[in-house]
Structure formats: C-alpha cells, structure tokens
Amino acid sequence: MTDPSSEPSPPPSPSGAIAAVAFAHQAILDQHRAVIGYELFDRSALAHGHTAASDAQLLFNVLSAVDSDSPIGNKTIFINCTHDSLAGGHLDLIAPQRVVLEVPPLPVSESDQVQNRLPNLQDIQRRGFRLAFDYSVLTQPYAAWLELASFIKFDLSVIRPQSLGSFVKLARTKSTAQLIAEKVETPGQYAMLSDLGVTLFQGYWFAKPVLVQGQSVRPAQATILQLINLVRKQASTSEIEEVLKRDPTLSFNLLRFINSAGFGMRTEVTSFKHAVMLLGLNRLFKWAALLLTTSHNGDMPPAVGTTAVARGRLMELLATELLPPEDCDNAFVVGVFSLLDTMLGMSMEAALATIALPDSITQALLHRSGPLAPFLELTIACETGDDEAFARTANQLGLNNNQVNWAHVQALVWAETMGV
Numbered sequence: 001m002t003d004p005s006s007e008p009s010p011p012p013s014p015s016g017a018i019a020a021v022a023f024a025h026q027a028i029l030d031q032h033r034a035v036i037g038y039e040l041f042d043r044s045a046l047a048h049g050h051t052a053a054s055d056a057q058l059l060f061n062v063l064s065a066v067d068s069d070s071p072i073g074n075k076t077i078f079i080n081c082t083h084d085s086l087a088g089g090h091l092d093l094i095a096p097q098r099v100v101l102e103v104p105p106l107p108v109s110e111s112d113q114v115q116n117r118l119p120n121l122q123d124i125q126r127r128g129f130r131l132a133f134d135y136s137v138l139t140q141p142y143a144a145w146l147e148l149a150s151f152i153k154f155d156l157s158v159i160r161p162q163s164l165g166s167f168v169k170l171a172r173t174k175s176t177a178q179l180i181a182e183k184v185e186t187p188g189q190y191a192m193l194s195d196l197g198v199t200l201f202q203g204y205w206f207a208k209p210v211l212v213q214g215q216s217v218r219p220a221q222a223t224i225l226q227l228i229n230l231v232r233k234q235a236s237t238s239e240i241e242e243v244l245k246r247d248p249t250l251s252f253n254l255l256r257f258i259n260s261a262g263f264g265m266r267t268e269v270t271s272f273k274h275a276v277m278l279l280g281l282n283r284l285f286k287w288a289a290l291l292l293t294t295s296h297n298g299d300m301p302p303a304v305g306t307t308a309v310a311r312g313r314l315m316e317l318l319a320t321e322l323l324p325p326e327d328c329d330n331a332f333v334v335g336v337f338s339l340l341d342t343m344l345g346m347s348m349e350a351a352l353a354t355i356a357l358p359d360s361i362t363q364a365l366l367h368r369s370g371p372l373a374p375f376l377e378l379t380i381a382c383e384t385g386d387d388e389a390f391a392r393t394a395n396q397l398g399l400n401n402n403q404v405n406w407a408h409v410q411a412l413v414w415a416e417t418m419g420v
Contacts, residue, residue, distance in 0.1 A: 022042075022394075022401035022405060023040050023405060024040070024041055024381075024382055024384065025039065025040050025408070026038065026039045026202055026384075027202070027307065028078065028202050029200065029201045029301070029303050030201075031199045031200075033201075033302055034301070034302040034303060035307075036200070038077060038078065038412065039079075039080070039102075039202065041080050076098050076100055078100045078132060079100070081102060082104065083117060083120075086101065086121070086124060091127075091129070095128075096127055096128035096129040100130045100132050100150065100151060101124065101130070102131075102133075103121065103132065103133050105134060105136040105137075114144060115144060117145075118144050118145065121148055130150035131149060131151075132150065132180070133145060133149050133151075134152070134153050138152070138167065146175055149175055149177040151200070152171050152178075152179055153179075154167060154179065154181050155183055156181060156183040156184060156203075157183045164192075164196070168198060178199060179199060180198070180200040181193045181200070181202065182202045183202070185203050186205050189205065190206075206301040206304060207303075207304060209342040209345060209346070220250060221343075224288055224291050225354050226243055227240065228355055228356070228357075229355060229356045231284050233356070234281060237277075254291060255270070255271075282329050286312075289332070289333045289336045290312070290336060292336070292340070293305035293309055293336060300342065304339055306416075307339060307415075308335070308337075309414070310411045311335035311336065311338055311376075312335030313332065313411040314411035315332060315372070315376060315379050316328050316331050316335070318331070318378065318379070318397070318403075318407050319331040319375055321403075322397060327360070327371065327372070330372060331372055334364045334365060334372050334375070334376055335376065337357075337365055338379075338380070340352070340365070349366065352365060360372050364376050374393045374396050375393075377389055377393045378397065378404070382404070
C-alpha cells in the first residue's frame with residue numbers, strides 16, 4: 001500500500017452549489033455475486049427529488065474526483081436522471097460506453113408525452129448510452145420505450161411478491177434487456193430471483209452474516225489470523241516467515257497483492273522477508289487484514305471482499321488528514337474488518353475473540369465507540385441513504401462534501417485495482 005502521506009490531497013472545495021452535492025453508491029452484483037457496477041445517487045435528491053441541476057452536479061463531483069477515462073475503475077456506472085437532465089449538455093462530458101442512464105416513468109398527468117419524449121431517448125441511445133427503466137416500461141403506455149431498454153429494474157419494496165414472477169416472465173418474453181432486482185435484502189429473495197432468471201441484483205443481503213452453529217475458522221483463515229496475532233505481538237521476521245512457509249498459496253497471494261498496482265510499490269517485492277524489511281509490521285498488519293478478504297469460502301460472495309476493501313481504503317483516506325499515521329492504519333483495518341462476521345460466518349464477538357487487535361479497533365467494531373467509530377459510520381453511510389448519519393458524522397469530523405466525495409471515489413477505484 002502506498003504511504004498515505006504520499007497521496008495527493010483532496011482538491012479544494014469549489015464555490016457554489018456544486019460543492020454542496022454529496023453522493024452515495026450501491027453495488028450492482030451479477031449472478032456470481034461479484035460487483036459489476038455501481039449506482040450513484042445524489043444524497044440531496046433523496047429528500048428533494050432529482051433535478052437537471054443535481055444530476056449535472058453529481059457527474060461533476062464524480063468526474064472531478066478521478067480521471068475522465070476511469071470514473072469508477074472498470075465498472076459500469078448507473079446514474080439516476082430526470083427527463084430534463086437527459087436533454088442537458090453535461091452528458092457531453094462523459095464517455096458513454098460504461099454509463100447507464102436510469103430513466104424514470106412520466107407522472108400520470110404526463111402519460112400522453114411518452115411519444116414526445118421518444119426522439120430524445122433514441123438520440124441518447126444512438127450516442128452510445130445505455131438506458132435503464134423500471135418495470136412500468138412493460139406496460140402498454142410505454143411500449144414505444146421498451147425496445148430502447150438495456151436494463152429493466154424491479155424494486156422488491158414496490159412489487160408484490162406474488163406478482164414478481166409474472167413481471168419477470170413478461171420482461172424476458174418482450175425484451176432482451178438485462179433484469180436487475182433492487183432492494184434484495186435476504187438470501188431467500190436472492191435465490192427466488194435467480195430461479196426466475198434475474199441475473200443482476202442490488203441490496204445488502206450479501207453483506208449480512210450467515211451464522212452457522214459450531215462454525216469453525218477454515219485453515220487458510222486460521223493461518224491469516226495466526227499471522228495477524230504474530231504481527232500484533234511484534235514477532236520476529238523468521239517466526240512470521242515460518243507461518244507462511246506452511247501455506248504456499250497464502251504466501252503467493254500475499255506477494256501478488258503487494259506487487260499489484262494498488263500498492264504502488266516502486267520495486268518488485270520478491271520474498272516475504274523483503275516485504276517486512278521494506279514496510280515494517282504496521283503495513284504487514286494491514287496486508288494480513290486485506291488477505292482475509294481474498295480467503296473466500298464457497299458461501300461468501302466476492303462482493304463482500306470488494307466492499308470490505310473499499311470501506312478500509314475510504315476510512316484510511318478520511319483519517320489521513322485527521323489522525324496520526326498509526327491510527328490511519330487502524331482505520332483501514334476497521335473498515336476491512338467491518339464485514340469480518342460475514343467473512344468468517346460467525347458473530348462479530350466470536351470473530352474478534354480469535355484475534356489480537358488494538359482497543360480502538362475493537363471498540364469501533366463491537367460498540368461503535370472510540371475515535372474510529374465516526375469514520376466507520378460515515379463510511380457505511382456512503383453506501384446507504386442514511387442522510388442523517390452522513391451529515392452528522394461528516395460535521396463531527398469536520399469534513400466537507402468535496403473531501404468525502406474525493407475519498408469515496410478514490411476508495412472505489414482502489415478496491416477495483418486490488419482485484420478482490
């Protein structure tokens with residue numbers, strides 16, 4: 001991992017309304033439960049509705065945070081739109097190939113405008129943008145829009161369960177669009193939708209631990225936990241190296257991650273001893289925490305690892321300007337371990353009992369208290385619609401929207417470069 005002190009500082013907050021926009025993200029998963037894209041939405045729109053101005057400001061914030069060629073790594077970006085914003089010039093700022101524009105249905109009072117809106121939607125599609133609609137596009141008034149759909153979204157909080165199968169069957173019969181289920185909150189819902197033929201999913205069922213009575217830590221996970229405990233006790237390099245020699249796969253994965261683009265090493269690290277000499281035990285602690293995200297078992301969705309890495313990096317970046325370097329390392333570990341119960345398939349209390357961690361990490365994970373707790377709460381708020389938690393913790397930490405936006409996008413990009 002690169003030294004936070006060598007990272008570029010967040011850009012200064014621009015003046016005007018654009019600086020006031022903060023965004024949240026939600027992952028979109030495929031049938032293998034891996035992240036294929038992110039829906040980005042303006043937080044203020046949750047309370048006040050989307051406008052052409054807010055959509056333009058959202059894109060400005062994302063594009064100003066990273067280079068224009070790769071807004072969120074190599075993932076597809078879904079952006080909520082209004083019909084007014086679809087006519088805006090801000091769409092000329094972005095390459096359309098990896099952008100999906102979510103088109104809302106018209107108000108009932110404007111249903112006669114479906115045909116009038118059609119030429120603009122056709123022009124946007126010709127320019128290379130893909131379009132997503134909700135399930136209302138399957139109804140007769142929107143028949144002219146259906147052939148433009150690359151994605152059709154089904155909101156499980158809106159559609160009655162007994163009607164869902166009929167809508168999915170209708171979509172598969174009348175359209176070639178990919179189907180996305182939103183608000184998927186339980187493994188049962190995911191299984192039902194998969195059986196119906198839905199292939200893309202939004203929701204947080206994948207991050208919820210499935211606790212199994214008598215669950216034991218798997219061998220690879222046990223080795224990583226042993227490694228962390230040795231590092232925490234400041235064991236010698238030879239002792240640490242001996243643990244890794246017993247698990248060649250783990251050693252290989254460690255060196256692969258150290259030499260990946262995400263760490264930004266200037267020279268190739270060729271041995272574990274070399275890694276310890278270059279970076280020391282504090283960085284090794286972070287590496288070992290990161291390795292747990294790649295110790296997949298058959299039941300853990302790949303999205304858990306991606307989410308954990310993004311949380312860790314976001315917490316580290318948010319802490320960089322506010323905490324000493326050692327606490328920034330601990331902030332990274334808190335973010336990664338915030339899904340430790342899901343990774344290990346046991347309660348957070350039982351998971352933390354297997355590992356020696358600094359008190360500040362334990363307090364944040366178990367009790368949401370201590371100096372790292374507000375960073376964790378803010379990080380989780382970046383994935384949700386919890387505006388109150390976002391505003392309260394950002395104010396508590398003295399961070400403005402521009403600073404959070406910058407760190408937020410950088411964390412998502414970094415998680416993608418790690419390839420978890």
